[in-house]
Amino acid sequence: MAIPVDPTEEPRIYQQTLLQEGLRDLLENGKLVDCVLKVKGRELPCHGLVLAACSPYFRARLLAEAGPGQGPRRELVLDDEELEPDLVEALLRYLYSSELPLSDANVKEVLAAASLLQIPSVFTVCVSFLHQRLGLSNCLAVFRLGLMLDCPRLAVAARDLACEHFPLVSKDPDFLGLSAAELTAIISSDSLNVEREELVFEAVMAWASSQAAPAQALAQLLGCVRFLLMPRDYLERQVRAYPLLSSSPELLQKIQQVRDAHRREEGGEQEKEAKKTPAKEEQAPSPGNQEAKEEQPPSLLNKTPRFGMFVKDLIFMINDEATVAYDPTTNECYFASVSSKVPKNHSSVVTKQNQVFVAGGLYYDDSSKENPLHSYFLQFDPLDSDWLGMPALPSPRCLFGLGEADNAVYVIGGKEVNEEEKTLDTVMCYDRHTFKWGESDPLPYEVYGHSVVSHNERVYVIGGKGKDKKCLNRVLVYNPQRFEWRELAPMKIARSLFGAAVYRDKIWVATGVTDSGLTGSIEVYDIAANEWEEMAEFPQERSSLSLVTLSKCLYAIGGFTMVQTESGDFVPTEINDIWKYNDDKKEWFGILREIPYASTATFLPVRLNILRMSKL
Known part of the structure; x- marks a missing residue:
């Protein structure tokens, strides 16, 4: 479609074209x-x-x-x-x-x-x-070119990309070819996307080790490293052990200044504690101490966190309206994205590389005559805070499970989305490197309403219902290297629509639906011993409970329970609360009665930068 031309601009464009063609x-x-x-x-x-x-x-x-x-x-x-x-x-x-x-x-x-x-x-x-x-492969070269040609637009764009992907860029051979001034322009930036300042220091030392005469340049670069953001133990044991530092009195003096600053900070903390006791006569700082403080180079005392240091462990709540991240430690929510692309009935999974995928729903593809029905398959882009459409799931289904292993996402079992609603044993596999779908090894039996967890490059399928609509207690594990399913010890209670998660290298399953109704029972599977153990029951019988392991803690979120109405009837009602498991007391305690944005959502443990999101 042609772009409309402003009538007032048309004569000018015509004249320019005529002039250029004439010349x-x-x-x-x-x-x-x-x-x-x-x-x-x-x-x-x-x-x-x-x-x-x-x-x-x-x-x-x-x-x-x-x-x-x-x-x-x-x-x-x-x-x-x-x-x-x-x-x-x-x-x-x-x-x-x-x-x-x-x-x-x-x-x-x-x-x-x-x-x-x-x-x-x-x-x-x-x-x-x-x-x-501009990309990761050329950003350093483009950055140097922009500086050489005095082109701020190009240099800043390339530097920003290098800062965004600093852990990867610092491994590029071109990184060692940067000049000290060029490297300073990168590592002095607050927007450096590193979670630990140690990565910056190690990158600087790798650069210095490749230089012919690094001492003078290294002194300049160390001024950009924010040593006060490092653990003191790392500073004492690792930093001082580098030969380039230990052989230079000037550099050792800089490190000593940082150590002194650490000690003063610790002394300040102790002083704050002392002030909580009855006040004593304050003493003025000695001239010697005041002089030492004034001599501290400001760059070495920079404690401003880098951009990447605002990454936190969060519970990702995904529904068809919005995607929200919840921090259980601070009880704060962050708006991540509008979820208009996410289907209401979906499953979600997060990979070891922190990639979030969603599959489900149904849409009609006119271009595919043989199989026009597909399910949505989306990936969350944390940089743009948006859902990206990926190659559609070619075998639409519902009540399936999602797992991941060996750079692949597995869609396992479920029911066909048609009038027959056939229970499936098929497994679809999405290759995250080639962005293509294929069929994987099928399950030994048909199943739906089951749970899938992934651990140590293995995919576990637990419980669910068979084609006879009876609950199952069967447990399978898939080995992608051997392309085989193997039967494991069965659960003590057959169930479907329950919560499952790996916690402390064991698989926990909680609540769910049994052939006789809802249950609040919890079982734990010891992977090494191939044994199930019963645990204390969840405080309430539920179905569709979500278990999430986050920062070495186990959380239970939401689900459905039977609530009696005024007429005396019991109806399934959605609950949007959060519970946390106490290892010492072996019991659950509630931390939030009702969390917004959790209705109809799926829940995942993720690591995201809160500066990329808006606090709600």
Whole structure:
């Protein structure tokens, strides 16, 4: 569809097009040519007026050489500059046609030539080209190029990308080729996406180890490392042990200043505790201490957390309206994303790499004639806080389980979404590297309403209902390396629609539906011993309870229970509360009676940066 043109702009665009086509026709036919560019013996005829209009460099030379004695064609020799004839010819043709054949191979040369010859339009086109192709593989090279050409737009964009992915970028061989000033520009940034300052220090030391004379540059770089954000034990045992530091009195002195600052902070904490007792006469700081404090370099005392240090363990609540992250330690919620793309009936899974996937729902694909029905498959993008559409699940189903192992996501069992509602034993496998779906090894039996957990590259399928609609106590484990399912010890109680999670290397299952009704029973499976053990019951009988392991704690969230109405009937009612398990007392205690945004949601343990989200 053509973009509509503003009627007031149409005459100007028409005139520009007419002028450009006319100039190109004059050049191609050698008419009114009054200037020749000479590049390493090669002559390129052109029009001086065009050069002067497009480049301050050419305008200055043409005006300087204008005057009596000039022939019909003025010659501009460019042999003194490091320019190739083909490159200059390409730039010249761009001035007449606005066409410039850019590629990853030549863009840097074109950009350098445009900067040298002062052609702003070419410079802008090259910067936009590099900006669009900016990635982890070239961000350091583009950053250096932006600094060299004094292009802030390019340098800042490349530096921001390097800061965002610093743990990966610091392993790139180009990282060791940065100058001290270039590296300083990166590691001095507050936006560095690192969870621990130790990563910054280790990257600096790796860079210094590759340099010929690193002592002076290292002193400058260490001023950008925020040592006070490191644990004191790491500072004492690891930092001082580096040979480059231990052999330099100047660097050791800097480290000693940081150690002293640590001690003063600890002393300050003790002083605060002392002030809680009856007040004593305050003593003024001694001149010696005051002088030492003033001598501390401000850079070494920088305690401002990096951007990546705001990453926290959160409970991700996903429903069809919004995606919200809940911090149980502070009882705060953060808005992550609108969930208009997420289907109401879905399952979710989080991988070891903290990738969040959602599958479920149903939609009709006109382009697929053989199998037009598909289920949604989405991935959460934590950088943009949005759900991305991934290749659709080709076998739509409901009441299935999701698991992950070996860079793959498994959709296991469930029921067909059609009139037959056939119970399935099939397993679909999504390869996270190739972004493709395929069929995996089927289950030994049909099942739906079961739970799936993943642990140590294994996928466990627990309980559920068979095709006869009877609850199962069977347990299976899948080994992706051997492509086989293996039967494990069965649960003591057959159940479906229950909560399951791995906690302290054991599989916990809680509540659910049995053939006789709801249950509040809890069982724990010892993976090493292949045995089940009964635990204290959950305080209330429920179905569809969610178990989440977060920061070495076990939480139980939501579910459905039977509530008596005023008429005396019992109806299933959704509960949106949160419970936490106490290991010492072996019991559950409630921490929140009702959490907003939890209705109809699935729950996952994730690590996200709270600065990317809005506090609710």
